[in-house]
Amino acid sequence: MSRQAHYLAIFALLLIFLQGCAGRTAPAPVILLNSQVADGSEEFTQDTYKVQRGDTLFAVAWFTGNDYQDLAKYNGLSAPYTIYPGQILRVTAPPQTARAPAKSTIKTKQSTDPTSPSIDKSVVDRKKTQAYRESEKVVNPQNVTTVKKPSASVKNKAPSGFPSKVQKWVWPAQGRLVETFSKAESGNKGIDIAGARGSNVVAAADGKVVYSGNALRGYGNLVIIKHTDTFLSAYAYNDTIVVKEREWVSAGQTIAKMGSSGTNSVKLHFEVRYRGKSLDPMKYLPKQ
Template identity: 65%
Template sequence: MQYAVSRTFIVILCCLAVVSCGSTPPAPVVVLNSQPIEDQGFQGDTYTVKKGDTLYAVAWYTGNDYRDIARYNNLRPPYNIFPGQSLRVTAPQIAKRSSKSPTKPTGQTSPKVYTNTVDRTKEQAYGESEKNVNRQPLNDVKKPSKSVKKRAPNAFPDKVEQWVWPAKGKLIATFSQEESGNKGVDIQAARGTNIVAAADGKVVYSGNALRGYGNLIIIKHTDTFLSAYAHNDTIKVKEQQWVSAGELIATMGNSGSDSVKLHFEVRYRGKSLDPLRYLPTQRP
């Protein structure tokens, strides 16, 4: 009997220990300067246009270059779209010829197979030239390739290697998760203060077509990461220009705002993220 009571007591102690350990979750690991691990942001292949949307806004919501969306949907300036319209926001699949053995002729004309379903601009949207990997000389096909695979010049990296603060000044507003909250950080300084690229990337938008942002610059850093710089006074870069982290892109102003400041956002697949997760802890 005493043995049974002892066993029961030991079992109870073990259960309490397990419950105690389970009630205290491990401290979360915060990884700075890297892509979010969780699945978030716009995921679909198409976007349904809502009232008031512009092509520039759709690109911003979905984390894309507006030129890409225009090309995918065969749109031309001034890029008119209408509510209810379904826009493709990912590259369409390229039609391929069947690899099966040829069939006997039927006397009818075979349908043409098109490899491009939409218009192409002279330059690819992100500076990558169109290359056909099968255009090798016939006498080289059988030779083993000794070359090391390299990333094409001006192609987007897999992740952002380095983030820097986009401007010097006083941090007057931070990110908010609220639906109507601030979707970035605001930095206040004197008019004309230099604004720099927060990371390496390509300017995919420069203008004032997005309401509430004033003179805006959007830089694409990877296939999923964008950063935005709003309310600029003067813009020093052009669309499709590649920039480096710390490179001058604009000067601070109050376009679209009632005060001189920089509104800075970071977006992953079109979803706003807290820039302080990525910017260095120490401010300039």
């Protein structure tokens, strides 16, 4: 084979290869050279989530970008929202099902069977004014014992519920702001504050600790605080955590110590979410 024929053969093979690539319907694999998983900014796009050891419903809601109340409704869960490793949770709204037709009133014909029991017509379709028979005992309202409400002195000191709005926001840590919020798909979904290892991380607002642990990949030692029925905040990369789940905290109260768990430098990663959607924390924190 001449050199020219050799080159022509190679050129023909290249054309065949390129045509095969052009006809490929599946997307090319994506290589994450600079993965944003470490700062928790990846978007969860699946319809279901498999529960891992250490997960809570609040943590799953945070990770998948949902409100925990919605997840509870999707999966038929009620307080205290217990979930188990290996359990498959729906994280998107189930398809709407058609309503069942209203039940029609079916009239029962009187049986001609002599062995069937007779029906006492006096107890069928009683009028509202005659809700009981003469032989039935009527409860005298005066005999009903009422339970008095507990006095203020015996009430729990812990808040009985969440406020309708956050009254005050404070900075969650002292230090240098090294990264800000980004709306980009792979951008930072919060802010990063660099500081000294072991320095205080504080609650940015009054609320209740709904997650305390390290089960969320990429967040390290994480605290999530619920402030209202819709607002939550997260504090990641902590060295140690000093609060427990279900503990009520006040704005400025120490909840953790700054560290580098889940990342490569000492800093706090702070996020604010409304119904599972990331918001720019700088819009809520006071100006420094």
